[in-house]
Amino acid sequence: MRISVVIPVYNERRYIAHVLARVQAVPPDKEIVVVDDASTDGTKELLESIHRARQENHPFIVLPELIDPLRIDNIVVCFQPKNCGKGAALRRGFQMATSDVVIVQDADLEYDPNDYDALTAPIVSGHADVVYGSRFLGGPHRVLFFWHYVANRLLTLLSNMLNNLNLTDMETCYKVFRREVLAQIDIVENRFGFEPEITAKVARLPARPRIYEVGIGYSGRTYEEGKKIGFRDAVRALYCIVRYNLFRNSAMKLPDK
Numbered sequence: 001m002r003i004s005v006v007i008p009v010y011n012e013r014r015y016i017a018h019v020l021a022r023v024q025a026v027p028p029d030k031e032i033v034v035v036d037d038a039s040t041d042g043t044k045e046l047l048e049s050i051h052r053a054r055q056e057n058h059p060f061i062v063l064p065e066l067i068d069p070l071r072i073d074n075i076v077v078c079f080q081p082k083n084c085g086k087g088a089a090l091r092r093g094f095q096m097a098t099s100d101v102v103i104v105q106d107a108d109l110e111y112d113p114n115d116y117d118a119l120t121a122p123i124v125s126g127h128a129d130v131v132y133g134s135r136f137l138g139g140p141h142r143v144l145f146f147w148h149y150v151a152n153r154l155l156t157l158l159s160n161m162l163n164n165l166n167l168t169d170m171e172t173c174y175k176v177f178r179r180e181v182l183a184q185i186d187i188v189e190n191r192f193g194f195e196p197e198i199t200a201k202v203a204r205l206p207a208r209p210r211i212y213e214v215g216i217g218y219s220g221r222t223y224e225e226g227k228k229i230g231f232r233d234a235v236r237a238l239y240c241i242v243r244y245n246l247f248r249n250s251a252m253k254l255p256d257k
Contacts, residue, residue, distance in 0.1 A: 004032075007035070008086045017063045019106075023105060029074075035077075035079075050072050100178065115133060132176075193237060196241045204244075
């Protein structure tokens with residue numbers, strides 16, 4: 001089974017090469033779609049070097065951060081003209097992805113691609129259409145912020161109540177979709193509101209997809225290490241949970257006129 005891994009990137013110069021190497025290292029065969037969200041820290045320039053090498057049909061590129069050459073013949077890079085946020089980058093990445101199964105991967109080292117096998121197993125076996133990777137169902141995780149944990153659990157609880165789901169981690173990065181599910185959904189949110197929006201819209205599809213959840217590992221970052229999500233995003237997530245459940249017709253993509 002071939003998958004598309006969609007990676008939204010903003011100011012991750014320290015990590016992006018390592019993330020790409022880790023994604024390349026795990027099976028199965030994959031297409032990697034990287035969307036740079038107008039980075040200003042050198043990330044864009046590194047990705048431009050990959051893009052140029054790919055256009056010149058080089059199968060590998062040597063990067064100073066990595067010991068081994070990085071395979072690039074399966075990497076597609078695109079660049080946002082201005083910084084719009086994770087949701088906007090994913091919207092573009094989903095449009096570019098060509099595989100039947102799509103995985104969302106953050107561009108830091110918080111989530112481990114070695115979990116891909118567990119994440120895709122329910123889809124490969126024919127039991128699931130959507131899979132969430134939960135940080136609260138087992139697996140090693142770095143101990144960090146208590147109030148982030150509380151906010152996450154409260155947002156997940158409210159989302160579950162309104163969507164009639166029993167997820168343990170609505171805000172997780174690791175979400176896997178069959179392409180036909182994504183094709184029915186129009187993503188509106190530009191920032192981290194993507195997480196509650198996509199959850200609500202998946203739950204409200206007329207032929208409700210089969211949703212599974214599997215445990216994953218998690219190595220969270222501090223703000224000093226580059227973590228970006230904050231209080232404003234929690235407030236926006238709360239707004240999105242309410243918005244996309246009160247206006248249920250937004251769950252489906254309107255037909256083109």
